[in-house]
Amino acid sequence: MSYLHKIKIVHRSGTALPRTNSLNSIFKPSSVAVVGASANPEKTGHIILKNIIEGGFRGSVYPINPGAHEILGLQAYQSLLDVPGDVDLVVIVVPAKVVPDIMKQAGEKKAGGAIIISGGFRETGNDDLEQEVINIAKSFGIRVIGPNCQGVNYTDSNLCASWPLITAKGRMAVISQSGTVAAAIGEWAEADGIGVSSCVSLGNKADVNELDLINYFSRDPSTGIISLYVEGTGDGRRFMEVCRDAIERKPIVVLRPGKSSKGRKAAESHTKSIAGSYMVFHAACRQVGVTSAKTIEDLYDFSKILMYTKNRRLLKERTDPYRVAVLTSSGGSGIIAVDCAEEIGVEIPDLSKEAVARLREVLPSHCITRNPLDLTGDTPAERYETAVLELSSSAQADAFLLIFGDPIPRASEVVGRLRRDLALRGSDTEIVVCYIGGGTVGQEEVLHMHQQGIPVFSTPERAMRAIGALAGKL
Amino acid sequence: MSYLHKIKIVHRSGTALPRTNSLNSIFKPSSVAVVGASANPEKTGHIILKNIIEGGFRGSVYPINPGAHEILGLQAYQSLLDVPGDVDLVVIVVPAKVVPDIMKQAGEKKAGGAIIISGGFRETGNDDLEQEVINIAKSFGIRVIGPNCQGVNYTDSNLCASWPLITAKGRMAVISQSGTVAAAIGEWAEADGIGVSSCVSLGNKADVNELDLINYFSRDPSTGIISLYVEGTGDGRRFMEVCRDAIERKPIVVLRPGKSSKGRKAAESHTKSIAGSYMVFHAACRQVGVTSAKTIEDLYDFSKILMYTKNRRLLKERTDPYRVAVLTSSGGSGIIAVDCAEEIGVEIPDLSKEAVARLREVLPSHCITRNPLDLTGDTPAERYETAVLELSSSAQADAFLLIFGDPIPRASEVVGRLRRDLALRGSDTEIVVCYIGGGTVGQEEVLHMHQQGIPVFSTPERAMRAIGALAGKL
Helix, strand or coil: CCCCCCCCCCCCCCCCCCCCHHHHHHHCCCEEEEECCCCCCCCHHHHHHHHHHHCCCCCEEEEECCCCCEECCEECECCHHHCCCCCCEEEECCCHHHHHHHHHHHHHCCCCEEEECCCCCHHHCCHHHHHHHHHHHHHHCCEEECCCCCEEEEHHHCEEEECCCCCCEEEEEEEECCHHHHHHHHHHHHHCCCCEEEEEECCCCCCCCHHHHHHHHHCCCCCCEEEEECCCCCCHHHHHHHHHHHCCCCCEEEECCCCCHHHHHHHHHHHCCCCCCHHHHHHHHHHHCCEEECCHHHHHHHHHHHHHCCCCCCCCCCCCCCEEEEEECCHHHHHHHHHHHHHHCCECCCCCHHHHHHHHHHCCCCCECCCCEECCCCCCHHHHHHHHHHHHHCCCCCEEEEEECCCCCCHHHHHHHHHHHHHHCCCCCEEEEEECCCHHHHHHHHHHHHHCCCCEECCHHHHHHHHHHHCCCC | CCHHHHCCCCCCCCCCCCCCHHHHHHHCCCEEEEECCCCCCCCHHHHHHHHHHHCCCCCEEEEECCCCCEECCEECECCHHHCCCCCCEEEECCCHHHHHHHHHHHHHCCCCEEEECCCCCHHHCCHHHHHHHHHHHHHHCCEEECCCCCEEEEHHHCEEEECCCCCCEEEEEEEECCHHHHHHHHHHHHHCCCCEEEEEECCCCCCCCHHHHHHHHHCCCCCCEEEEECCCCCCHHHHHHHHHHHCCCCCEEEECCCCCHHHHHHHHHHHCCCCCCHHHHHHHHHHHCCEEECCHHHHHHHHHHHHHCCCCCCCCCCCCCCEEEEEECCHHHHHHHHHHHHHHCCECCCCCHHHHHHHHHHCCCCCECCCCEECCCCCCHHHHHHHHHHHHHCCCCCEEEEEECCCCCCHHHHHHHHHHHHHHCCCCCEEEEEECCCHHHHHHHHHHHHHCCCCEECCHHHHHHHHHHHCCCC
8 A cells, every 4th residue: 555545635726736848848858059158168158068068968959159150069159049940948158137138039949948057136136137037938938947056957868958967867856956966966876876867956946946846857757756955945835735746656855954043044045035944844844745854965865765665654653663674794884773773763673583593594603693683794695685585584674774894796686686586575675785895896786786776875874864764754 | 272281191000001012013014924815806815915915015925825836926835834034914814713823823933913804703702712812922922903803904004904905095093893984984085085094903802902002093103093983992991091191192083882772782792892881981082082973974074174183172161162154155055054053063153244344345246245155156266265364364263164066176276275374374263175066176176185184075064063073062
């Protein structure tokens, strides 16, 4: 039975869910123009054009710069209006005051989407200029990301109209009011072999906001999880409504700072909006089933585990015990994991006498047969398999945390096989991995596990916090 | 005035500080024999020999294996006794029951040190065998690391008698009851361009324990900070005494799990010793000036910041305010840092009216002149310099946290210059950096900053926690 059976969806009259079809011009454009493209490698207008090209975007790409004939090997045009044929998406990197004219030209070229990188709008007091641009865009039916943002990356289209260049395809959609947070998570996901479906920097949210994007990505076949960083969310009721709907299809993790009074004031400065109460926001998230992250690492880790697992207990009774069996080659890491579990409220159940007896039969005598189960530093990967299959048959846990605390070869192969075996036995026990201290062997094994959809974390504490999120304890 | 002026060193009669000279055979041997060296690449006896060779150890290396003539290009010997001349350090990777004989041979070869990797001693109930080995070693004056450990790496000697292979030279000495924790920190330090002076895996601590090593490294010119992971410390009074003495010369950071009841039990299983009270231990650390880490990431981060800075306030009044000015290109990261500061008890002071007025004169108008100071995403590195010099002249902070939340070139060059300028002005304000979301530019800049001794952290939360440790708040 789905964990969602208790959710009651309420669509109040007059509050239709946001339209999303038109966002396809932003994420899946047939052609892109970069207005303000530059030959100077330090300019944003250069970096974005370069990333669109090097990212492998397959549609037409038009650099627009009145003073250039060619940029990065592409023919440049003096103005948008000089481009032959229509332009689907317009990326704007020119000074704010010029943007209204550019938006009119975009309308003439029948653009469906615009990404305004340029700053100098509401965030600096130029509210009227921002409104003018949006009015023009609306009159032409153009959806706008930004202004004052770090752009959009959508890997399924090979479209990196942003920076840094991230090309690893994955199922995590990152929506962020901070371009830096989006970039950081995208970089981690790339280095980890996980990849992203999208990174969107919201900027001033003059048109498209997090609600439009949550809605869009909840229906996007390339996306498996929505990771959100926001500082203020305007209408809280509307936020909950959209999340209630979207979370039927995809898990949502949110990082929303502003707990401290100084943090809240800084958030209000940054976004020029009322940040509202941190506590009320997070209580609302909990009620709807949105997972709250406390740090940027949490946001990434929680997204990873929820993307790769199916049995999260977001809406069940939070007091339900969640039992984890820890298997480790590193005694120390096992102790650290157990300490962290108690702090979070995840249970580390004692093993039954029968389970211990059976483990003693199948494991070498120097293994310490308790929970955490210390397989010791000489363990081959196969010893984890033996122990998990034994424990699994006596239903000792809701999740197995396997800590590989040494350069153990074949770990990914064995864990992949183990997961298939558990599935064949009808077990829905989760497998979560921490791989730490494994040198180059470890780095490769982590990539292989991620390719198989097994979530891996770099320390026992991060692994256990992620399990806490999965269990609905955080 | 040194922060240490309040420490009163008490040397009680009969408790001489541990002797350390003889540890030179372990860390600075003239020759090394690997007993149990193997040609099989999956065997520990192969990996350790390979790491000693590839690490560039310049003394003689003797593989010992009765069945081999040559291993990894080196002449192999049937027994230790066949090696021509003396052997300074003996690394032992053979089954436990053979170890007493090997130790006798080591004695005959006038070895000064032995590292026993092999398990099968006290941790599996074979207390007598362990005692026998140690008695033999003592009778010959051989100091022993282990047994049941992951070996020793001492980079100044190019000696990696351990795994994984870590060669980056640095000033962090890692002493760990968990080989995995030592390996993980060594790997992070290498990837970060920081390096280590040493990584020592304690194992069963049958002879050399953390106290001997704290004492040794506190006098080791290659070491600038001591990072310790322990699960139990035997005589707590003695631990405090040694730390009191050592901390006069070097800062010490300790991670000691066992806060939870399950964690304590697991620790006692792992180390076969009484873990003792977590709270008492950490209170004692605080009293002596040892910095407590809560996670493995803390242990690394706190060691990094204490290694690179001079003005830590470990023994001052913990209630003294510690004021941080945050300068950021990423508004979101600034908010996150401020939230974290309040949680830790670090102050983010409001800027004086005069300071704000002067900043407004020297910064572009779209910068948000408060604390956190948002220099915005278009900032060049030089804008940080301008702002810090301005704030520094009005003594607004004890530390500057510079968050580079974009791929900002020349950041390392500018921060290095800035630090020199502050020193010339007689300012002892610390500079701490967070570099996040900066792509390949960021990765290079981080390495350059570390080369200059500027501590860099990968998220605002980790940077602020490290500052909390520096300020004595954690």
